[in-house]
Amino acid sequence: MKKGNATILEFAGIAVAVILALLCGFAVILVTSDEPLSALTSLLLDPVSNLFNIGTVLNKAVPLIFTGLALSVVFQSGVFSMGAEGQLYAGGFLGALAGVYIHGLTPWLHLPLVLICAMAGGALFAAIAGLLKTYANANEIVTTLMLNFVAILSTSYFVNNVFKDPSSGGFARMPYVNPGILLGKLFPGLPAHAGIVIALLAVVVVYLMLYKTKVGYELRIVGKSGHFARYGGIATNRVVLTSIMISGALAGLAGIVEILGVHGTYKDNFSAGLGFDGIIIALLARNHPIGVLIASLLYAYIQVGAQTMQVGSDMPREVAVIIQVMLVLLVSSQAIFVYLKQKYGLKAVK
Amino acid sequence: MWQALWSQIMDLTLVVVLLRFMTPILLSALGGLISEIAGVINIGLEGLMLISAFASIAVGSATGSWVLGTLAGVAASVIICYGMGFFSIKLKVDIIIAGFAVNIFGSGFTIFMMSRIYGVAGNYSPIDLKNIPTINIPFIQQIPVLGKLLNGHSLMVWLALISVIFCMLMIYRTPYGVHLRSVGEAPEAAKSLGIPVNRIQYSALAWSGVLAGLAGAYLSMGMTSMFVKDMTAGTGFLALAVVLLGNRNPVGILFGSVIFGLASAVTTLVQTTPGSPVPSQFIQMIPYVVTIIALVFFAVRKKRRRMALAQG
Amino acid sequence: MSILLQMKDIHKVYPNGTAANRGVDLTIHEGEIHALVGENGAGKSTLMKIMFGLEAPTSGTIEYKGAPVTFHGPKDAIKYGMGMVHQHFMLAPSLTVSENIVLGEEPRKGPFSLFRDRNKESEEIEKLIRTYGLKVDPHAKVDTIPVGQKQRVEILKVLYKGARLIILDEPTAVLTPQETDELFDSIKSLIKQGYTIIFITHKLREVMEISNRVTVLKAGKTIATLMTKDTNPEEISRLMVGREILFRVDKQPSVPKDVVLSVKELCASDDKGAPALCGISLDIRAGEVVGIAGVEGNGQTELVETITGLRKATSGEIRYFNEELIGKSIAQIRAMKIGHVPEDRQTTGASLTSTIAENLILDHYRNPEFKWGPFLHKKKIKQFTKIMMDVYDVRAQNEDVMAGSLSGGNLQKVVIARELSKNPKLLIVSQPTRGVDIGAIEFIHREIIKKRDGGAAVLLVSAELSEVMALSDRIAVVYEGEIVAVLENTSELTEAEIGYYMLGLGIKKQKEEVAAQ
Numbered sequence A: 001m002k003k004g005n006a007t008i009l010e011f012a013g014i015a016v017a018v019i020l021a022l023l024c025g026f027a028v029i030l031v032t033s034d035e036p037l038s039a040l041t042s043l044l045l046d047p048v049s050n051l052f053n054i055g056t057v058l059n060k061a062v063p064l065i066f067t068g069l070a071l072s073v074v075f076q077s078g079v080f081s082m083g084a085e086g087q088l089y090a091g092g093f094l095g096a097l098a099g100v101y102i103h104g105l106t107p108w109l110h111l112p113l114v115l116i117c118a119m120a121g122g123a124l125f126a127a128i129a130g131l132l133k134t135y136a137n138a139n140e141i142v143t144t145l146m147l148n149f150v151a152i153l154s155t156s157y158f159v160n161n162v163f164k165d166p167s168s169g170g171f172a173r174m175p176y177v178n179p180g181i182l183l184g185k186l187f188p189g190l191p192a193h194a195g196i197v198i199a200l201l202a203v204v205v206v207y208l209m210l211y212k213t214k215v216g217y218e219l220r221i222v223g224k225s226g227h228f229a230r231y232g233g234i235a236t237n238r239v240v241l242t243s244i245m246i247s248g249a250l251a252g253l254a255g256i257v258e259i260l261g262v263h264g265t266y267k268d269n270f271s272a273g274l275g276f277d278g279i280i281i282a283l284l285a286r287n288h289p290i291g292v293l294i295a296s297l298l299y300a301y302i303q304v305g306a307q308t309m310q311v312g313s314d315m316p317r318e319v320a321v322i323i324q325v326m327l328v329l330l331v332s333s334q335a336i337f338v339y340l341k342q343k344y345g346l347k348a349v350k
Numbered sequence B: 001m002w003q004a005l006w007s008q009i010m011d012l013t014l015v016v017v018l019l020r021f022m023t024p025i026l027l028s029a030l031g032g033l034i035s036e037i038a039g040v041i042n043i044g045l046e047g048l049m050l051i052s053a054f055a056s057i058a059v060g061s062a063t064g065s066w067v068l069g070t071l072a073g074v075a076a077s078v079i080i081c082y083g084m085g086f087f088s089i090k091l092k093v094d095i096i097i098a099g100f101a102v103n104i105f106g107s108g109f110t111i112f113m114m115s116r117i118y119g120v121a122g123n124y125s126p127i128d129l130k131n132i133p134t135i136n137i138p139f140i141q142q143i144p145v146l147g148k149l150l151n152g153h154s155l156m157v158w159l160a161l162i163s164v165i166f167c168m169l170m171i172y173r174t175p176y177g178v179h180l181r182s183v184g185e186a187p188e189a190a191k192s193l194g195i196p197v198n199r200i201q202y203s204a205l206a207w208s209g210v211l212a213g214l215a216g217a218y219l220s221m222g223m224t225s226m227f228v229k230d231m232t233a234g235t236g237f238l239a240l241a242v243v244l245l246g247n248r249n250p251v252g253i254l255f256g257s258v259i260f261g262l263a264s265a266v267t268t269l270v271q272t273t274p275g276s277p278v279p280s281q282f283i284q285m286i287p288y289v290v291t292i293i294a295l296v297f298f299a300v301r302k303k304r305r306r307m308a309l310a311q312g
Numbered sequence C: 001m002s003i004l005l006q007m008k009d010i011h012k013v014y015p016n017g018t019a020a021n022r023g024v025d026l027t028i029h030e031g032e033i034h035a036l037v038g039e040n041g042a043g044k045s046t047l048m049k050i051m052f053g054l055e056a057p058t059s060g061t062i063e064y065k066g067a068p069v070t071f072h073g074p075k076d077a078i079k080y081g082m083g084m085v086h087q088h089f090m091l092a093p094s095l096t097v098s099e100n101i102v103l104g105e106e107p108r109k110g111p112f113s114l115f116r117d118r119n120k121e122s123e124e125i126e127k128l129i130r131t132y133g134l135k136v137d138p139h140a141k142v143d144t145i146p147v148g149q150k151q152r153v154e155i156l157k158v159l160y161k162g163a164r165l166i167i168l169d170e171p172t173a174v175l176t177p178q179e180t181d182e183l184f185d186s187i188k189s190l191i192k193q194g195y196t197i198i199f200i201t202h203k204l205r206e207v208m209e210i211s212n213r214v215t216v217l218k219a220g221k222t223i224a225t226l227m228t229k230d231t232n233p234e235e236i237s238r239l240m241v242g243r244e245i246l247f248r249v250d251k252q253p254s255v256p257k258d259v260v261l262s263v264k265e266l267c268a269s270d271d272k273g274a275p276a277l278c279g280i281s282l283d284i285r286a287g288e289v290v291g292i293a294g295v296e297g298n299g300q301t302e303l304v305e306t307i308t309g310l311r312k313a314t315s316g317e318i319r320y321f322n323e324e325l326i327g328k329s330i331a332q333i334r335a336m337k338i339g340h341v342p343e344d345r346q347t348t349g350a351s352l353t354s355t356i357a358e359n360l361i362l363d364h365y366r367n368p369e370f371k372w373g374p375f376l377h378k379k380k381i382k383q384f385t386k387i388m389m390d391v392y393d394v395r396a397q398n399e400d401v402m403a404g405s406l407s408g409g410n411l412q413k414v415v416i417a418r419e420l421s422k423n424p425k426l427l428i429v430s431q432p433t434r435g436v437d438i439g440a441i442e443f444i445h446r447e448i449i450k451k452r453d454g455g456a457a458v459l460l461v462s463a464e465l466s467e468v469m470a471l472s473d474r475i476a477v478v479y480e481g482e483i484v485a486v487l488e489n490t491s492e493l494t495e496a497e498i499g500y501y502m503l504g505l506g507i508k509k510q511k512e513e514v515a516a517q
Helices: A003-032 A036-048 A051-076 A084-101 A107-136 A140-161 A195-212 A214-224 A226-231 A236-263 A274-284 A289-312 A319-331 A334-344 B002-010 B013-037 B045-063 B066-090 B095-118 B144-150 B155-173 B175-185 B187-192 B197-223 B235-245 B250-272 B280-311 C044-051 C074-079 C097-101 C118-132 C147-160 C177-192 C204-210 C233-241 C300-308 C330-335 C345-349 C356-360 C378-391 C408-420 C438-453 C465-471 C495-502 C505-516
Strands: A185-187 A190-193 C003-013 C019-029 C033-037 C059-064 C067-069 C082-085 C165-169 C196-200 C213-218 C221-227 C259-269 C275-285 C289-293 C315-320 C338-341 C426-430 C457-461 C474-479 C482-488
Touching: A003 A036, A003 A319, A036 A051, A036 A289, A051 A084, A051 A190, A051 A195, A051 A214, A051 A236, A051 A274, A051 A289, A084 A107, A084 A140, A084 A236, A084 A274, A107 A140, A107 A236, A107 B280, A140 B235, A140 B280, A190 A195, A195 A214, A195 A236, A195 A289, A214 A226, A214 A236, A214 C356, A226 A236, A226 C345, A236 A274, A274 A289, A274 A319, A274 B095, A289 A319, A319 B095, B013 B045, B013 B155, B013 B175, B013 B197, B013 B235, B013 B250, B045 B066, B045 B095, B045 B197, B045 B235, B066 B095, B066 B197, B155 B175, B155 B197, B155 B250, B175 B187, B175 B197, B187 B197, B197 B235, B235 B250, B235 B280, B250 B280, C003 C044, C019 C033, C019 C044, C019 C059, C019 C196, C019 C213, C033 C044, C033 C204, C044 C165, C044 C196, C074 C082, C082 C147, C097 C118, C097 C147, C118 C147, C118 C177, C147 C165, C147 C177, C177 C196, C177 C204, C196 C204, C204 C233, C213 C233, C221 C233, C259 C300, C259 C457, C275 C300, C275 C457, C275 C482, C289 C438, C289 C465, C289 C495, C300 C330, C300 C338, C300 C426, C300 C457, C330 C338, C338 C408, C345 C408, C356 C378, C356 C408, C378 C408, C408 C426, C408 C438, C426 C438, C438 C457, C438 C465, C457 C465, C465 C495, C474 C495, C482 C495
Parallel strands: C019 C221, C033 C196, C033 C213, C082 C165, C165 C196, C289 C457, C289 C474, C338 C426, C426 C457
Antiparallel strands: A185 A190, C003 C019, C003 C059, C059 C067, C213 C221, C259 C275, C259 C315, C474 C482
């Protein structure tokens, strides 16, 4: 079937999934809430009801875009790495170190340096799982999950005992980063920080990389057919390792941008599962960078809506989890897409 | 500190703690094994344990009966597994993604319910909870070494060990077990012989639900007497690692669970022993690092064996 | 003879629109051996799936002993005494022979019949093996036994379930000639005991040798049903295709020049570590086609893989224009103008979930010609793909079509296009026309000869002896990892002579001569 028609059907399938998932969430609210209508309106409308909320949606979307991109890249190469959370901490940690302890540079030099350190931190940490996979053939699902804990616990140790800012008390953090490189608000009145710009740039770069370059071609071919790639002379191990490291770099960016835009420095346990959200985003986006952008905004929207709903009604924000789970399951259902293809698609190609 | 640790090994406290930590890993790993044999590997063990832990303590504290509580936990877990089966077998969602969704759901839904039913956010500790009983055997209690080894364990510990035998019988001595294996390895062959592939896969998932359900009930009504959000803390993933290492065999699962249970036990003992020179974060890392090392070790061994074959 | 099974006017249209059966009639008499022939895609497999209950017909009736029946699944068909031995074995590798045979109907014991009665199982299997004379080790795990034995397990499976009508789907495709003879003996013995056999094949010699009647399918319809003794292979093939299938290509005699590839004492192991190649030596010159004849599994796959770098040789040399290939990477070898059409186009030769364009640029994407700065030059790639699709007759809407939606013949043409467009000096083609329709076969054969006439050295590996004989200038026969004969492909060369060497009889004779001296 033609590529163009196939894309339209993909969108249709995703739209169906989104609607069904939202309906599930609504059903739960209707059943368990004493004031369902107000809870629902909170969930649906509050995120765009004022500039503060809109800004919050954008801010929440930023790290999701990065981790979503990270997982999309690695999933497209056929690797089930679940290590974005750990790579996010590793990269954020290294970047923050560069932001705190390097002095005397102009922000124009300092900021890029910090970003590069974050990418390097994430990439190098990811390389551990990558090497374990390529040289020892160790299952990457389990190794990356385990390494997440290693990263979170190690960085926690360091921020609590070595790099702790003495004035931070019970909630350990590093001293504040050079204020000149913080990502401030873009527009007055809108609390969205400049990280959204970097995130959009990342979407463009990843898109170009995946679909218009040699590296992306090799990556996608390896993901689609390892046998074919090997037969064609592609060094599959090198490609897999590269893709895992690119993914780690993106996750590292997620960490540092969150630090520079929201927290001001590295705080112990600053990520509440952003790496795992990235897996959901990549699945929703069917691993496509543009899809990641849309999915991140949608996901952030639901999260903000759920949060305001919790504040204003008797519904806990975990209702969002139900919507998210249904989204993942419905979008990943091959049956829905096959069904659509059969009904609306395709004359058999001779 | 080392002295305190050594004395705990000598008076077999280590064994007791080991059995306690090993139980949830062993139970869920056996469940994972059955599902893996049938070709529908269940990676949602974390989520299932959380749901079961919450369901059992909710019903257990409301009815005052640990039996009803445990049954409720198992039932909840099995229902979710049927849901998993529906999405993966009928709607063709990749089984790994379905398992991942169960994990997210388990975490979020239990927090949701804890908030809606009990109005608390972090943990639910009912007073007067009747836990799963510990077994005290009157005569054996007096015997010095054997007494400590065999006595005073939770019923669930014994259930877990019995489950190993149960699984061995089921997988190798019943036609159902042969069908499970054939469905996992050669579904087309099974189908052509009239074996109901889908029904068997649903049932394999259901078994993993039963076992994970028992594990979850033990977490909230045996190991502890409360429900804490995300209390599984990676146990389900350790169980997954055991399945991958276990050589597709319940006895292998037992060995793997002992190793990982040991790692967790040592971690706890060191943490609770005063005067420990090692920072707590690195101690907490022990089970995870052990898992990676074990995984790599076995994977390299497999690879070496394959390469040796290829050299002729 | 009474009529056992009758299929009337069977139609089967799949949800994606393919009409596999368009009015098939088939009548099976009790106690006969009935051959079912037809080209790839004629509808034989679909008809058999319907007969065995794996698929339901869109319309048409099935009658068993005169009474209409509907099969809701294989279990129903099994109840009526039908058994199917599939072309691609349906066995669970880690289960034993015995477990595979009784799968689905295990003898049981104990409360609620929950447990396996392993003693009874052994007893029954032993009895079965003795009654039918099909020797296998019941306690061996299926992934450890050779192909011929696996087929015996499949046959025992259907016999255990009480089949009286046995369908054999391309049973000799993977057997050596000796194993084929043993199979035919078993079939004849089963007929004597009152069984009925349906035999799906495209090997007309076998049809003539063993069947009583033959039904020809073409394009989803029954063309004719004949008494075997009243017909001959030429007539049958004419009915199958509408013209005589001649694997005959018009070609000039070859004018071989310098040696391009020189293989010396090459040894390699297979995936399980057993020796697959032992001391292969062979030269291929520019302008000639060397065909490798032999039953599949005698080392041909490993030979191709070691030359192309996909497998590491354990010893020996492979010289290409005086450069040693062993030790070079796959990418390096491909860059040396060596083309490889692999035997499995669906997993190795193409990426089904990629577009035609993405499949075609597999080597070219490294070429600076197709780059634009750090990016791939999309326009040039598109142009290149369009040209290739035109020159190599790939029939699809455009270059963005997913490779997986192409027919077998078209997909193979994509692979051919990619490999031949490199203007290779050495071209290795493995099973080039397997699963490909007649029109595409002719096209592919012509392209191979074209390259040979253009000065390329061609190594052809094919399980289709007629293809090897049609295309090759010289034929090397492999048996158990060794080259047992190299024959000039003159008009005097017969299939029988090649078959003789394929059986390993050539070596035996030589050894006897040496011993007698």
